[in-house]
Amino acid sequence: MRYIVASTALIVACSIASPSLAQDAASGRTLAGQCRTCHGLDGIAQIPIAPNLAGESQIYLEKQLKAFRSGERENEMMSVVAKNLTDEQISDLSAWYASIKITATMPE
Template sequence: MPIRTLFVLLPLTMAAATPALAGDAQAGRQKALQCQTCHGMDGLAKIPAAPNLAGQPEDYLIKSLTDYKTGARKNEMMSVVAPGLSEIDIADLAAYFNSIEVEVKPRP
């Protein structure tokens, strides 16, 4: 492989290997106060239109919140809330909701 190609590919490879910002679940809990009306502090939806967030994978939550922030994903309420979130806020919220343990029980 020519050296010139390496200089082009190396930064791209390193960017893809960079881990996502690690969130702080405790900080996320404080930030989640604004989320509790719809999603609850326990991550269980309080209104029918809101999804449960408890136990969701961090990567999924980060992607969803980032998409709401950029407008790639649309929702009337989230389009108001998400633009004000920083990358750290998003990582912290994702860490918090991911940290909530959920138990799935079979139906009787």
């Protein structure tokens, strides 16, 4: 009985903490075409007021896009862009930007 309860709790915890299952980074790359003016297709911001998205956590990106879509978070541009995104599109975009690998070099 303990095993069943522990297994169930683990499954529930993993499903809550993980990003949406319907993630397709290739579709996200296509969708990111509309994001490239500000955030760049490669996730490196093209304008000073836009954040870099490359390598950011998929969970974080999904949460922020959903917040813009719902109006919980507001930004003149992002509120308009996110308003018509589906959950699947948000997941795909987030998967694309999260899949970009970022490296840093320490100065000598």
